[in-house]
Each structure stands twice: as structure tokens, then as C-alpha cells.
Amino acid sequence: xxxxxxxxxxxxxxxxxxxxxxxxxxxxxxxxxxxxxxxxxxxxxxxxxxxxxxxxxxxxxxxxxxxxxxxxxxxxxxxxxxxxxxxxxxxxxxxxxxxxxxxxxxxxxxxxxxxxxxxxxxxxxxxxxxxxxxxxxxxxxxxxxxxxxxxxxxxxxxxxxxxxxxxxxxxxxxxxxxxxxxxxxxxxxxxxxxxxxxxxxxxxxxxxxxxxxxxxxxxxxxxxxxxxxxxxxxxxxxxxxxxxxxxxxxxxxxxxxxxxxxxxxxxxxxxxxxxxxxxxxxxxxxxxxxxxxxxxxxxxxxxxxxxxxxxxxxxxxxxxxxxxxxxxxxxxxxxxxxxxxxxxxxxxxxxxxxxxxxxxxxxxxxxxxxxxxxxxxxxxxxxxxxxxxxxxxxxxxxxxxxxxxxxxxxxxxxxxxxxxxxxxxxxxxxxxxxxxxxxxxxxxxxxxxxxxxxxxxxxxxxxxxxxxxxxxxxxxx
Amino acid sequence: xxxxxxxxxxxxxxxxxxxxxxxxxxxxxxxxxxxxxxxxxxxxxxxxxxxxxxxxxxxxxxxxxxxxxxxxxxxxxxxxxxxxxxxxxxxxxxxxxxxxxxxxxxxxxxxxxxxxxxxxxxxxxxxxxxxxxxxxxxxxxxxxxxxxxxxxxxxxxxxxxxxxxxxxxxxxxxxxxxxxxxxxxxxxxxxxxxxxxxxxxxxxxxxxxxxxxxxxxxxxxxxxxxxxxxxxxxxxxxxxxxxxxxxxxxxxxxxxxxxxxxxxxxxxxxxxxxxxxxxxxxxxxxxxxxxxxxxxxxxxxxxxxxxxxxxxxxxxxxxxxxxxxxxxxxxxxxxxxxxxxxxxxxxxxxxxxxxxxxxxxxxxxxxxxxxxxxxxxxxxxxxxxxxxxxxxxxxxxxxxxxxxxxxxxxxxxxxxxxxxxxxxxxxxxxxxxxxxxxxxxxxxxxxxxxxxxxxxxxxxxxxxxxxxxxxxxxxxx
Numbered sequence: 001x002x003x004x005x006x007x008x009x010x011x012x013x014x015x016x017x018x019x020x021x022x023x024x025x026x027x028x029x030x031x032x033x034x035x036x037x038x039x040x041x042x043x044x045x046x047x048x049x050x051x052x053x054x055x056x057x058x059x060x061x062x063x064x065x066x067x068x069x070x071x072x073x074x075x076x077x078x079x080x081x082x083x084x085x086x087x088x089x090x091x092x093x094x095x096x097x098x099x100x101x102x103x104x105x106x107x108x109x110x111x112x113x114x115x116x117x118x119x120x121x122x123x124x125x126x127x128x129x130x131x132x133x134x135x136x137x138x139x140x141x142x143x144x145x146x147x148x149x150x151x152x153x154x155x156x157x158x159x160x161x162x163x164x165x166x167x168x169x170x171x172x173x174x175x176x177x178x179x180x181x182x183x184x185x186x187x188x189x190x191x192x193x194x195x196x197x198x199x200x201x202x203x204x205x206x207x208x209x210x211x212x213x214x215x216x217x218x219x220x221x222x223x224x225x226x227x228x229x230x231x232x233x234x235x236x237x238x239x240x241x242x243x244x245x246x247x248x249x250x251x252x253x254x255x256x257x258x259x260x261x262x263x264x265x266x267x268x269x270x271x272x273x274x275x276x277x278x279x280x281x282x283x284x285x286x287x288x289x290x291x292x293x294x295x296x297x298x299x300x301x302x303x304x305x306x307x308x309x310x311x312x313x314x315x316x317x318x319x320x321x322x323x324x325x326x327x328x329x330x331x332x333x334x335x336x337x338x339x340x341x342x343x344x345x346x347x348x349x350x351x352x353x354x355x356x357x358x359x360x361x362x363x364x365x366x367x368x369x370x371x372x373x374x375x376x377x378x379x380x381x382x383x384x385x386x387x388x389x390x391x392x393x394x395x396x397x398x399x400x401x402x403x404x405x406x407x408x409x410x411x412x413x414x415x416x417x418x419x420x421x422x423x424x425x426x427x428x429x430x431x432x433x434x435x436x437x438x439x440x441x442x443x444x445x446x447x448x449x450x451x452x453x454x455x456x457x458x459x460x461x462x463x464x465x466x467x468x469x470x471x472x473x474x475x476x477x
Numbered sequence: 478x479x480x481x482x483x484x485x486x487x488x489x490x491x492x493x494x495x496x497x498x499x500x501x502x503x504x505x506x507x508x509x510x511x512x513x514x515x516x517x518x519x520x521x522x523x524x525x526x527x528x529x530x531x532x533x534x535x536x537x538x539x540x541x542x543x544x545x546x547x548x549x550x551x552x553x554x555x556x557x558x559x560x561x562x563x564x565x566x567x568x569x570x571x572x573x574x575x576x577x578x579x580x581x582x583x584x585x586x587x588x589x590x591x592x593x594x595x596x597x598x599x600x601x602x603x604x605x606x607x608x609x610x611x612x613x614x615x616x617x618x619x620x621x622x623x624x625x626x627x628x629x630x631x632x633x634x635x636x637x638x639x640x641x642x643x644x645x646x647x648x649x650x651x652x653x654x655x656x657x658x659x660x661x662x663x664x665x666x667x668x669x670x671x672x673x674x675x676x677x678x679x680x681x682x683x684x685x686x687x688x689x690x691x692x693x694x695x696x697x698x699x700x701x702x703x704x705x706x707x708x709x710x711x712x713x714x715x716x717x718x719x720x721x722x723x724x725x726x727x728x729x730x731x732x733x734x735x736x737x738x739x740x741x742x743x744x745x746x747x748x749x750x751x752x753x754x755x756x757x758x759x760x761x762x763x764x765x766x767x768x769x770x771x772x773x774x775x776x777x778x779x780x781x782x783x784x785x786x787x788x789x790x791x792x793x794x795x796x797x798x799x800x801x802x803x804x805x806x807x808x809x810x811x812x813x814x815x816x817x818x819x820x821x822x823x824x825x826x827x828x829x830x831x832x833x834x835x836x837x838x839x840x841x842x843x844x845x846x847x848x849x850x851x852x853x854x855x856x857x858x859x860x861x862x863x864x865x866x867x868x869x870x871x872x873x874x875x876x877x878x879x880x881x882x883x884x885x886x887x888x889x890x891x892x893x894x895x896x897x898x899x900x901x902x903x904x905x906x907x908x909x910x911x912x913x914x915x916x917x918x919x920x921x922x923x924x925x926x927x928x929x930x931x932x933x934x935x936x937x938x939x940x941x942x943x944x945x946x947x948x949x950x951x952x953x954x
Contacts, residue, residue: 072725073729076722076725076726077606077607078607079607079609129554130554130555130556132556135918215693215919215923216692216693216695216913216914216917216918216919217695217778217917217918217919217921218693218694218695240923241919241921241922241923242921244921244922244923245553245779245921245922248549248553248922249553252550301694302718302722436693437693440693440694441612441693441694442692442693442694442718444694444718444719444721444722445718445721445722445725446692446717446718446721
């Protein structure tokens, strides 16, 4: 999941995200009798046997553990899959081939131009008051340092406000931001804007504490962006523990000196692809319900959680519906986005390329906040759609997933369409520890659990199936 | 904390430890009226005002946060303190100097010969089925590899039994042990014996999953020892996540090839020191109550938890009693052991050097399992001593630390004396997550908490004070 979006037509920066889903539209009690008929309620309720079949096949039947096993094979085979690399393209080829083998329909890649960013070798070394290696990760799209690195005294601040009040001290220094972690949504601004804020006052580089509430000395990377009007300076994340240590040393009045070396640079523009597969609708194939996750990852860990899990429940839900011969009236389209982590590049291209089609899009789903134990759906919808979804989640009692939450943010890649008024959803799941692993070497298969993946696959498949099969189109907001 | 002991006179290998304290002597209900008099109970109860004063000064008064602050300064100044290094000796000098400044008594170091073991550069690289760096830590006292490393196919097994059943496959291979983590006490045998078990069947190196129940891709080191009758081969720990990945790949029938490079080797014999400070007894100064922790650490992280916390509550308890002018009848001795992690070297030397004195030792305490929120005392004692301690812990109600557990294992360095029948204790504390950080780069000040350290210091000081001040000597078992 990447939270920063730089799409020029969107001025609303998506820092609404608090923890994972803040700024809920108040869950006002809707009187659904005003919005949906008794017969529509009955129609939705009539899907219970199909939902039960999907759940049973996924959780207990021959699809049991298949999402986990497919995902594990994939991430063990390819490791992380960073935008602009051949490895990601090989992984996309694999998914296209595999989709064809599973007899998914309209399987193809859609081209996306991606500017490669290459991390290269990098290090941070504490030189004063004593020598120590500081595990670190450069932040996305950062510039590099000269080959000998940048050696400078460190100015430690806990906030942008503190930096402003001490701006005269920043000249020629490396500014280290050690904000208290409030929530990802509230604290990530220190990742995205550290370099620009520090450069404004003459700093030669910037460092941040990793944006995570808990650490076992693991650094976390992620995107940052430079403001237009300031000098670009290198920026990297230290571990929480080392950032705290440097703050303690600095608070004691001791001078802290660090050498930062980063080979980070931009490479060529490469061609990547969004990966598409469908189950074509039996009656209205032009009408679309989308389930999605992103196939690319950061260049650390295995990208199993962010977003292997989301991609594979979206893919395996389609495989399973196909295998069970559950073909709905409308088309279900699985999209495995590319280059999400480096700025929703795949989604933005798809948005441009499919402008003429979206009037037919009924509903759009993305899983990009982990695939832990699910308990329902987090959705964006108008009142009538909300009443439909409230009926749909009632069918998920066998999964203990009958909760729903009406929000104004439910995804990363799908945000552009949600903002155009297309209704959509993501998972409600027990992802309290998501940021412990996020964008770090700790994002591996060990975070994933076969049973949770089965449940998410079932919930995803059943939701998509019902919404794609209802007699009437899903209402626009 | 190091669990392996190789003392020749001890044949009982200390793998009794299960989680942290297994094999409890059944907490049979003692009828203490048979063991201690009403007047002794009253004498113990009369210490409540002193206990309250100690607690109040430590938790709320001018000693509030002092253990944390002293420890943080120390570990930030020295970082990890590995046996055989000048850095450890500088840290010992600092503690001796600091102890004199605090006007502790009989402050001195006692020499200990330590065989230096030097990790050097090391790496593990997956070569097949794809190339990937595998974060690792060589295990203590391992031999190194040739400069080019050892490149071999990996045989993955989950147990010694599985290795025995597949022993014909081990020749020329690197054996990777991926046991399920049951508890530290039950699983650590795979760290201590991996090399010898693998070498027995012709393996060229051994790898293990790190011995921890939870990981964010952090490797954990620790001691291992070679059996006398097998070839010594290099041995290292991978992260849990990578060990699981190699097992999955191997389970799929794919060939796994790894290159292991380790510069590990032995250095010179160095002189280290146990650090001693006392508060001399007012009436029976030759009688001794000991509080202790070890000052050395592994060569990763900051050694803040293992065992900075234990060392500093033992040291600061003495500082605080001195400052409060609480001088008991007997002597309280603080010992900061050296070279615990490489085989209790400091404790073994002290055991030899103080044989003639131990008839005067009343009670011996060590904290080496973390300094999290305390809830009482874990002790080894005869029945009469048990009844005394049960009365003592009642005084710790202001700390919510009135629990007690009678065990047959309570420490690491102090084990030799406990086995000689000298009664002793360690902390009961909420250290459920101790092994998440143990022997890893994650052992930093972020694991420590000022309030918990205050509480432990108070509990430690009050226990030592009462036992050193009671009219009668603490009964031998």
C-alpha cells in the first residue's frame, strides 16, 4: 500500500487515512426501507446457498490453502518485485501464463510506462560520538549522495514545528526527524516531506525514524516526494531504535555525526503491465465488477503482505469461481496493478486508458491493507448501495464476517474511480499489526496465514459474484 | 542470558529451562507455622515502612527513572559489550569509576581470563533457485569458512530425528535445521548442537532458524559447542522467515544452494573483570547477600535487555540504598559478571576464587531474563527459607509484586552456587516477549521501560536489604 498520490487532477491529498481507515462517514442509521425493496432484500438473501458453497469450497474444500500455496510459490520464486525491474515483468508473465492455464478469460497485460528508480548500495554510519553501523533504507525516489557519502552533524527534531523553531541550526546538517508515532496516516507526512522541509533550511540530507509503531531493528522504506521549490537532498529511514538512540545522545548535548551513502538514482523508462483476467458475464458482459490488488512491491522482503495477499485473493477468487462454474450475469474482472508503490503508476494509466468504459463499472474492490482475519467489508457507496451491501454482509455469517463500515477511503489504486463516484469496497480485517511489517524486510510469507487467506478469498469471491449477478446494476452514489 | 553451561563438574545440563522457568518444584502448600515463628513473621512485617520508603524513593522520588537514564547513557556510550573486546573493558572501567563516584564500598574489579572469539565479516547468500542475500548471524565459538565461503546444496530438516532418518543425504551438504519453536528451553538444543549433529553425517556447514517465537526478519545469535568427537564445521542462524522459505522451496523438490562466508576465529586470551561494589554490613560485614547481572553482551544490538537491565537494577539498588543511608546488618554485594554470554566465564572464575568465603553467603540473586514489569520473586530455597520469602513478598503490595514461585532454576551465572545449596532468587516479571529481542540486533533501549526498571530496582533493593538485615542468617536449604 502506498498512501501518497501525486495525480495532478487530485488536489485532495489522501492523508485522510488514520491508522487504516479514518474519517468515516458517520455510520448514520439508514432506514433501508426507504432505499431498497423487500424483493431486493429477498433476492440478496437467496444467494446464501451460493455463498455457502463458495465458503465451503474455499475454506474446507479443494481450494483450501490454495491461495496461501499459490502466493508462497510466487513470492518464493520471484522474491520482491520492484517497479522498473525485469523481475517484476517476469512475475507478470508468470501470472498471465498461469491465468491462461486456469482458463481465465480475456487474459492480457496492459502497458504502463514506469520510470525506474534504483536503490543501489547504501549505508548510514554513526561516526560521533562512536562508530556504529545504522541499518537504513533510502526512501523512494530519493537522489543519491556523492560516492564518499555525506558526512555531517545531525540535528534531531521531533516535529516540523521544532524544525521551524530551530531552522537556523539546520544549515549544512543532516536533519533527523523522530516524531512520535501517532498513526500511519498522521505520521507518514514525516516520510513524504522530510527531505523538502529539511532542504528548505539548508540541510544537506534528511533522515527519519521508520514509520512503524513497533520494531525489532528493521528499517521501513516508502515513497517521498520533493517540493518543486527546494533543493533535492538524499533522504532515508533509520530504525526506530537507532533514531531514538540518536535523539537521546543529542538530548544529552553530545554532537552526533553521521555518514550517509546512497547510490540511489533514476534508470530508464521501462514498460510494465497491469495484469487483467476476467470471468465474462453471461447476460451483461460489458458491465463490470472489479477485484484487485497490486503485484509490484517494494525492493525489500518478499512483498507477501503488501500486496501479494491482496493480489492473490483477487486472482484466486476468480480462479475458484471459474472452477465452480459460477458465472454471474456481469463480468468480474481481476486487475493486478503494477507500480503501485512508486505512485499508483499502473492505476493512473488504467484510469486514462479506460475512461470510456467506466460508465459500465458497477463496483470496484481492492485489497491492499493486508489479508489478515476478515470480519466484513469497508465500503464507499451512496445510501441505496449501502443498504444493498448491508444485506450482502449478512450472508457472511459462516465466516464471522458480517460487519460493515461505510467510509470515504477504501483503497489505494482504486481511489481515482471512487472519487468519480464509482462505489467500491475493501476488506475489514484484523490488520492491527500491518505496519509492523509494511515496506520492510519483514514483509514475508510468515505474515500470511492459510486460513485467513482462504476466508478473504471466499469473502472476495462471494461479494464480487453477488454484485455481478444481481438483477439490477449496483446503484451509483 | 546464556543457557548452555559447560562446567566440567556439572553433568546436569541446564536445559531444564522451559520458556523461562520450567521444572518447578511443585508449589506444595507449606505449613509455615512448622518452619518460622510468629516473631520472625512479625520481624519481617516490621520492614514495611522501609520497603515503602525504598519503593517511594525509586518509583516516585529522586531515583525515579534513574535506572533507565543510567542504563541508556551506558548502552548509548558503549553499544554492545562483547567478551574479549577493549570496549567491554572500557565499560567495566566506567562502572568502577561511577561506583566510586557514588561512594559505593570495596569497589574493585576481579580478573578473569577470556578467550576472544571474533565474528568478522559474514554473509549467507542463496544461489539457487534464485539469488538473494540471507540476513544471518554466526553462532558463538563457530569456526569460520575459507575466504571464498562454502557453497553447497542445502538439506532442510525439521528435527534431529529427521536428520538421522536422512543421514545418507547429509554428506557434503549444508544442513539447515528448521524446528518448530516450542519454547526457548526446548528449541535451543538446535542452536547448541546443530553443527555437531550435522558434522557427524558429513555436512560441511550447518544453519538453523533463529531461536525466537517471533521475528521481523532479525537473526538471533547465541552459543553453540562442538562435540569432542566430530569435525568442527561453521554454523550460523538465519532469520525465521528465510529458514521457512528455504524449507518451502525444498519441500517443493527444488534444489537449494547457499554460499556461507564467515571470518569467525579465535583471538588472544584477554583479561576481563567481574565488577564488584558493596554496602558493607553494620554488624556482620562478612556475611553476604549478592545482587547481580552481567555487564557483557552479544556483539549485536545494545545489550540493553540482556543484560544491561539486570546489571543496572543490581547496581542502582546499591546506589539507592547507600544514598538513603539504609545500611543493613550484613553486606550487600553487587556483582556485574563478565563474559557470561560466552560460557559464564566470569562466574566460573569467581566461583573458584571465592570458595573459601561462600559459607558466609546468605542469599544470591541474579536478574538475567529481562527487566519487564515485575510481579514477585522466583526463588530456590529450602522450606524454612521459602516461608521467609513468602512473608517478604507480602511487603511488595505497593508494587503489585506479591507473587512467588519456588523453582529449581533461577539464574545463569549464579547456578553454580545454587547447586551448592546456597538459596537465591530472580525476578518474576512479564517477560513473555523476551525472546523476540534476545541475542539479536533488536536488543536495544526500546525494549526497556523506565517505570518497570524503577519497580525492579525497588524490588531488588528491598529484597536484598531485608535479607541482609534480618536478625538471623537466611537458612541454607
